Amino acid sequence: MKPIQLADVQGLINQFARQDIYIHLETTNGAYASHFNENFFSAGAYIRNAKVNYEHGKIVGDGPFRVGLKLEIGWIYAEGLTHYEQEDEGRLLMAGHGADGKLAVALEISPTPFK
Secondary structure, X not given: OEEOOHHHHHHHHHHHOOOOEEEEEEEXXXXXXXXXXXXXXXXXXXXXXXXXXXXXXXXXXXXXXXXXXXXXXXXXXXXXXXXXXXXXXXXXXXXXXXXXXXEEEEEEEEOOOOO
């Protein structure tokens, strides 16, 4: 993955607008490590293969970045994104890594379901 370039990622987001696509969205603040400190509050969210069709999408910020996808009835939103990659399968992968390099958030857009 490479650091997000705003114009490049915006162009990729635009390519998926107004068509049926699949979303993977995941957040974590260390859920797998919470057993090391019983006072640590762990939270996360995960959704995979949500089939959606967004009207338009927008990436904003100075880094880390925020991406919003406007649906007919609401929004999909991810904050803290730092890196991206376009896979050979046509998928757009975006991730946010903390100062320690660990994954904090992932937003992925695909024309086909994730396996």
